[in-house]
Amino acid sequence: MVERLSEYEAEVVECIPAELPAVIKTQLTASGHHSFVVPEGLPAEWLAAGFDWKIDRNLTTAEIEQAEGVVTAAACAIADSGTIVLHHSAAEGRRVVSLLPDWHLIILRSSQVVETLPEYFARCKQPPSLVTWISGPSATADIEMTRIKGVHGPRFLNVILVHGEPLKESR
Amino acid sequence: MSHAVSTHAELDPRLAPPFPQAVLPVLRNPQLRKNVAHAIDVIQTKRARLVAEKTDWQALRDAASAIRTHTLENLGAYLEQFEERCTAAGGVVHWAADADEARRIILDLLQREKASEVIKIKTMTSAEIQLNPYLEAAGISALETDLAEIILQLGDLEPSHIVVPALHVNRSQVREIFARRMGLKDLSDDPKELTNAARRFLRQKFLSIPTAISGANFLIAETGSVAVVESEGNGRMCLTLPQTMITIVGIEKVLPCFQDMEVMLQLLARSATGERMNPYTSLWTGVTPGDGPQKFHVVLLDNGRSSILSIPKQRQTLKCIRCAACMNACPVYRQTGGHAYGSVYPGPIGAILTPQLMQMKHAQSLPYASSLCGACYEVCPVKINIPEVLLELRSQVVNQERKQLLRIFDPMYLGLRIANLLFAKAWCFYMAQWFGRLGLRFFTRKDGWIHSLPSVGGKWTQTRDLRGLPSQTFHEWWAERGSKPSPTPSPTPNKEAKCASLFNPGNALWKAFAWLLGPQLKVILREPQPTRHCRAIIFVAASSARKTGSN
Numbered sequence: 001m002v003e004r005l006s007e008y009e010a011e012v013v014e015c016i017p018a019e020l021p022a023v024i025k026t027q028l029t030a031s032g033h034h035s036f037v038v039p040e041g042l043p044a045e046w047l048a049a050g051f052d053w054k055i056d057r058n059l060t061t062a063e064i065e066q067a068e069g070v071v072t073a074a075a076c077a078i079a080d081s082g083t084i085v086l087h088h089s090a091a092e093g094r095r096v097v098s099l100l101p102d103w104h105l106i107i108l109r110s111s112q113v114v115e116t117l118p119e120y121f122a123r124c125k126q127p128p129s130l131v132t133w134i135s136g137p138s139a140t141a142d143i144e145m146t147r148i149k150g151v152h153g154p155r156f157l158n159v160i161l162v163h164g165e166p167l168k169e170s171r
Numbered sequence: 172m173s174h175a176v177s178t179h180a181e182l183d184p185r186l187a188p189p190f191p192q193a194v195l196p197v198l199r200n201p202q203l204r205k206n207v208a209h210a211i212d213v214i215q216t217k218r219a220r221l222v223a224e225k226t227d228w229q230a231l232r233d234a235a236s237a238i239r240t241h242t243l244e245n246l247g248a249y250l251e252q253f254e255e256r257c258t259a260a261g262g263v264v265h266w267a268a269d270a271d272e273a274r275r276i277i278l279d280l281l282q283r284e285k286a287s288e289v290i291k292i293k294t295m296t297s298a299e300i301q302l303n304p305y306l307e308a309a310g311i312s313a314l315e316t317d318l319a320e321i322i323l324q325l326g327d328l329e330p331s332h333i334v335v336p337a338l339h340v341n342r343s344q345v346r347e348i349f350a351r352r353m354g355l356k357d358l359s360d361d362p363k364e365l366t367n368a369a370r371r372f373l374r375q376k377f378l379s380i381p382t383a384i385s386g387a388n389f390l391i392a393e394t395g396s397v398a399v400v401e402s403e404g405n406g407r408m409c410l411t412l413p414q415t416m417i418t419i420v421g422i423e424k425v426l427p428c429f430q431d432m433e434v435m436l437q438l439l440a441r442s443a444t445g446e447r448m449n450p451y452t453s454l455w456t457g458v459t460p461g462d463g464p465q466k467f468h469v470v471l472l473d474n475g476r477s478s479i480l481s482i483p484k485q486r487q488t489l490k491c492i493r494c495a496a497c498m499n500a501c502p503v504y505r506q507t508g509g510h511a512y513g514s515v516y517p518g519p520i521g522a523i524l525t526p527q528l529m530q531m532k533h534a535q536s537l538p539y540a541s542s543l544c545g546a547c548y549e550v551c552p553v554k555i556n557i558p559e560v561l562l563e564l565r566s567q568v569v570n571q572e573r574k575q576l577l578r579i580f581d582p583m584y585l586g587l588r589i590a591n592l593l594f595a596k597a598w599c600f601y602m603a604q605w606f607g608r609l610g611l612r613f614f615t616r617k618d619g620w621i622h623s624l625p626s627v628g629g630k631w632t633q634t635r636d637l638r639g640l641p642s643q644t645f646h647e648w649w650a651e652r653g654s655k656p657s658p659t660p661s662p663t664p665n666k667e668a669k670c671a672s673l674f675n676p677g678n679a680l681w682k683a684f685a686w687l688l689g690p691q692l693k694v695i696l697r698e699p700q701p702t703r704h705c706r707a708i709i710f711v712a713a714s715s716a717r718k719t720g721s722n
Contacts, residue, residue: 081448153404
């Protein structure tokens with residue numbers, strides 16, 4: 001998973017649960033950004049002090065657009081293709097939240113990672129009403145097949161992989 | 172900013188010239204051919220590497236083919252199920268029998284929203300029904316948001332590929348278009364800078380235009396969901412920010428259940444762009460309160476598809492998931508690019524899809540725009556046997572043409588009819604061989620090759636030489652050999668051997684005949700307008716040589 005995500009030029013950091021808040025803070029600082037938007041359902045202990053947090057309680061598009069970054073959880077991840085799946089639950093947020101900001105930090109538990117796409121489909125028999133599969137940052141190869149990272153979605157995708165947490169239902 | 176109205180005449184199968192004519196400008200444009208070949212090489216290399224690492228690739232193709240075949244055989248039921256589930260989730264489903272009805276439905280929806288502008292995710296279906304010019308004429312400007320599509324729209328160019336539609340345009344051409352249409356004088360031709368220019372240009376449009384049009388890669392009957400597969404994020408923008416979303420989709424795009432996406436997602440990106448997975452895939456079901464468009468319409472487009480479905484041999488055409496692997500693999504497409512196909516669907520799939528969507532009235536040259544090498548079938552992720560459908564369509568073209576009375580004066584048709592008569596009887600065949608040899612002798616140079624032939628034969632010698640006929644046929648050689656003493660001599664020569672010996676050039680009777688007739692024949696054949704009879708003989712010889720040559 002780490003290797004495949006790195007191939008997409010996504011930045012991946014691994015840690016254990018106890019280290020998570022500190023690692024989040026390091027990542028936020030390293031991003032150079034200050035204002036972040038988060039979904040309503042994200043655990044409060046993840047929101048490190050010293051940053052400008054906007055919690056999405058029906059924020060307007062303009063307000064979300066002003067945020068420099070976004071921090072969300074994920075529903076599942078597929079190692080084989082380096083894909084992160086969002087089911088847009090409370091901790092993953094509305095679709096617009098993880099779309100407009102330029103910098104996206106995803107917090108992923110190792111128990112959420114499956115090896116192949118069929119394993120994801122075996123876990124998720126019925127889809128929720130909204131699903132987004134993300135495989136690396138937004139990209140295009142429309143000009144002379146030169147791969148350019150970042151067209152309309154977030155140009156920077158960062159992932160924190162948390163080891164050793166018990167399996168939770170993806171939604 | 173006003174957006175140019177694209178007429179699409181070049182890609183309208185009703186107006187486009189036949190393929191052999193349409194390729195000529197491309198073949199004379201080395202820059203275009205270089206751009207196309209480069210793009211295809213990049214995709215093909217990536218695809219080959221990723222397909223090789225997938226050990227169950229063939230099993231996946233079988234599964235995908237089975238899913239698509241099953242769906243098409245039960246299409247009505249799955250579409251009705253989709254309609255029911257989508258409606259239950261808050262969507263509105265419209266049925267459009269043809270392009271005109273689809274356009275009217277969409278225009279009506281937009282007018283009810285009082286839209287003067289609409290943002291679009293790249294959709295082949297809207298290009299098929301020529302939606303943009305229709306909306307422009309009604310005063311609604313349709314803005315494409317895919318990078319390649321916006322290059323084409325701002326540059327007033329035509330798409331030439333279904334996945335990377337601007338692959339024929341290079342970076343300096345893109346720079347020129349963006350500089351002119353976005354008013355950016357200091358733009359460089361660095362793809363990164365060009366992409367950023369498009370990002371800035373479109374961001375404001377995404378945030379301000381409340382109505383969007385999309386296509387769909389898949390409809391899920393079981394849940395009433397719609398899926399869009401993309402790379403750039405313009406799709407996610409259009410699916411998330413506007414208040415109203417209109418999705419136009421061909422009726423064949425439905426899948427029975429969510430689990431079927433498992434197979435399709437493994438095949439699609441690898442086949443289309445040579446990626447393990449495309450950057451973004453979105454799936455949504457009707458309307459979700461508080462998230463994304465609160466008004467959602469699906470227009471299910473038939474436009475000739477149900478007539479394709481009704482012909483079992485051709486039905487497989489509708490299995491297509493629009494990955495474009497066939498055009499990337501096609502040796503013809505590599506040379507010609509997409510425009511020559513005279514349709515928004517180029518390449519091998521276009522060569523079978525376009526004539527069928529047009530009910531064979533137009534685009535009759537397309538089934539011939541292939542060498543039948545089978546590369547398209549080999550790479551197709553849903554196993555559409557394109558060569559098989561091409562042959563079926565060719566036979567339909569011939570059958571249609573045969574009904575035309577004027578057709579009997581066509582040299583090709585006439586030649587084939589005469590060949591049919593000559594090859595039916597042994598003596599006719601030997602006589603034709605004899606005359607053919609005699610006739611061709613006047614065109615055979617000293618090196619034993621024929622460099623130019625008159626009339627239809629000239630079409631062959633235009634691009635390649637033809638070997639002169641040998642002075643003796645195999646049958647003659649055999650008969651001659653049989654007349655010599657051998658351990659087991661055949662007691663009585665059969666009828667065919669008699670015929671062969673009668674027409675043997677060694678036969679005194681024929682030697683005399685040739686001596687008398689030879690000079691006259693020479694004169695007739697050298698005339699600029701040879702008589703129909705002589706032309707036919709020459710044609711027979713040329714076509715039999717062609718058969719040997721092509722085998």
